Amino acid sequence: MAQTMFDKIWAKHVITGETGQPQLIYVDLHLVHEVTSPQAFEGLRENNRKVRRPERTFATMDHNVPTEDIFNVKDVISRKQMDTLKKNCDEFGVRLAALGDRQQGIIHAISPQLGLTQPGQVVVCGDSHTSTHGAFGSIAFGIGTSEVEHVFATQTIWQAKPKTMGIHVSGQLPKGVYAKDLIMALIAQNGVDFGTGYAIEFYGDTIERMSMEERMTICNMVIEGGAKSGIIKPDQTTFNYVAGREYAPQDMAAASDYWSQFYTDDESAFDQQYDFDATKLAPYVSWGTNPGMAVPIDQPFPEPKDINMQKAYDYEGLTPQGQARDIDLGFIFIGSCTNGRLSDLEIAANIMRGRKIAPNITALVVPASRAIRDEAERRGYGKIFRDAGCEWREPGCSACLGMNPDQVPAGVHCASTSNRNFEGRQGAGSMTHLASPAMVAAAALHGHFIDIRSEAI
Numbered sequence: 001m002a003q004t005m006f007d008k009i010w011a012k013h014v015i016t017g018e019t020g021q022p023q024l025i026y027v028d029l030h031l032v033h034e035v036t037s038p039q040a041f042e043g044l045r046e047n048n049r050k051v052r053r054p055e056r057t058f059a060t061m062d063h064n065v066p067t068e069d070i071f072n073v074k075d076v077i078s079r080k081q082m083d084t085l086k087k088n089c090d091e092f093g094v095r096l097a098a099l100g101d102r103q104q105g106i107i108h109a110i111s112p113q114l115g116l117t118q119p120g121q122v123v124v125c126g127d128s129h130t131s132t133h134g135a136f137g138s139i140a141f142g143i144g145t146s147e148v149e150h151v152f153a154t155q156t157i158w159q160a161k162p163k164t165m166g167i168h169v170s171g172q173l174p175k176g177v178y179a180k181d182l183i184m185a186l187i188a189q190n191g192v193d194f195g196t197g198y199a200i201e202f203y204g205d206t207i208e209r210m211s212m213e214e215r216m217t218i219c220n221m222v223i224e225g226g227a228k229s230g231i232i233k234p235d236q237t238t239f240n241y242v243a244g245r246e247y248a249p250q251d252m253a254a255a256s257d258y259w260s261q262f263y264t265d266d267e268s269a270f271d272q273q274y275d276f277d278a279t280k281l282a283p284y285v286s287w288g289t290n291p292g293m294a295v296p297i298d299q300p301f302p303e304p305k306d307i308n309m310q311k312a313y314d315y316e317g318l319t320p321q322g323q324a325r326d327i328d329l330g331f332i333f334i335g336s337c338t339n340g341r342l343s344d345l346e347i348a349a350n351i352m353r354g355r356k357i358a359p360n361i362t363a364l365v366v367p368a369s370r371a372i373r374d375e376a377e378r379r380g381y382g383k384i385f386r387d388a389g390c391e392w393r394e395p396g397c398s399a400c401l402g403m404n405p406d407q408v409p410a411g412v413h414c415a416s417t418s419n420r421n422f423e424g425r426q427g428a429g430s431m432t433h434l435a436s437p438a439m440v441a442a443a444a445l446h447g448h449f450i451d452i453r454s455e456a457i
């Protein structure tokens with residue numbers, strides 16, 4: 001019977017359990033951050049247990065980092081969460097990239113960068129955007145704190161195998177249109193729950209041409225379409241990315257050989273399959289309070305079809321038939337595990353080079369990791385951002401969510417490269433408009449969104 005790549009990786013990891021029931025699966029890589037780990041470590045302590053495979057576990061600090069002055073953690077809860085992580089990692093022998101460490105950054109950025117994320121693995125983390133790692137051809141999903149404790153203690157997890165959906169993406173993305181627009185369009189067109197119960201495999205020539213960073217952007221946001229996992233077949237692009245990284249396999253030839261067995265035999269293996277034409281895509285901007293409430297830049301906002309849409313309009317102070325270009329922006333954020341990587345900063349820097357942001361805009365540019373920051377500095381992007389009038393910060397989750405001092409003020413609209421636009425996500429009363437790094441950088445210069453395909457940036 002034809003199998004999907006997901007089926008094949010799953011089968012290699014099942015320890016026990018009946019097909020169709022939750023099964024106990026082995027975890028290759030357990031990623032940890034300060035927000036969802038304290039109770040899990042506490043549980044180990046109470047039960048007098050150890051971390052089963054510390055060498056398969058990696059921790060960092062990301063959500064609570066004050067990116068302006070990283071060691072000056074004023075918030076009491078933030079400081080406690082980070083101090084606790086440090087103590088726990090010391091006690092349980094877990095590697096930790098703490099504040100100031102050269103490996104520190106958003107967990108979903110550093111694991112691939114360090115070569116920890118590899119094809120064919122099962123990767124878990126107490127964080128919903130763990131789906132990002134599926135870009136490498138691994139089964140990657142977020143887990144809850146009690147599950148974090150279970151993985152710490154046993155290096156395994158009980159999981160029901162999701163159904164699989166195949167999305168075949170074909171054609172060249174038009175100029176000015178990016179991976180971010182592709183995943184935003186899929187969610188806007190199909191709804192925030194279209195992926196519920198599924199692992200989604202993305203394939204086709206559009207995906208094959210994408211860099212690992214673009215693939216990560218897509219898998220990162222599948223969770224916003226309801227899916228638990230996204231997955232993309234490992235290929236030469238994947239192998240080249242992993243090769244030579246700190247924790248990459250020594251024998252890359254043997255590893256690539258092993259990884260090459262992970263592909264979907266035939267489209268018939270998917271429980272559901274769709275085709276998507278990338279050639280007609282436009283840049284997307286979200287207008288509402290979930291990532292599905294988004295429109296192409298040249299289209300008006302839709303008529304409200306339900307109470308949620310009406311509530312979103314009320315919250316945002318926007319009206320149907322309005323246009324993204326008319327949103328009264330006051331803030332822009334370039335960063336996050338969706339679009340805070342080097343290629344994203346490169347796109348933004350190329351747009352901002354030699355230019356100034358509009359006077360009505362406060363701009364925060366936040367690299368997803370220390371390594372990305374260092375490289376961006378070396379290439380001169382940091383200077384470009386500073387000269388343009390942006391704040392160029394230290395790595396962390398930053399204004400992606402209001403868990404640290406980087407917050408968008410109440411009543412202010414923010415163009416953001418992140419992945420969620422829930423009410424108050426970037427700070428109480430703030431309003432988030434998701435878009436690609438190019439769209440956000442252009443909006444910073446103009447003071448409002450523009451159509452980067454047809455207007456002079």
Ligand SMILES: CC(C)[C@H](C(=O)O)[C@@H](O)C(=O)O
Pocket residue numbers: 035036063126127128129142401
């Ligand atoms: C804090 C954490 C548990 C949360 C998540 O799981 O996604 C955060 O990263 C987010 O993006 O909302």
Ligand code: SF4
Pocket residue numbers: 062063106127129336337338396397400401418419
């Ligand atoms: S950058 Fe945002 S989405 Fe990503 S892990 Fe941090 S808070 Fe979550």
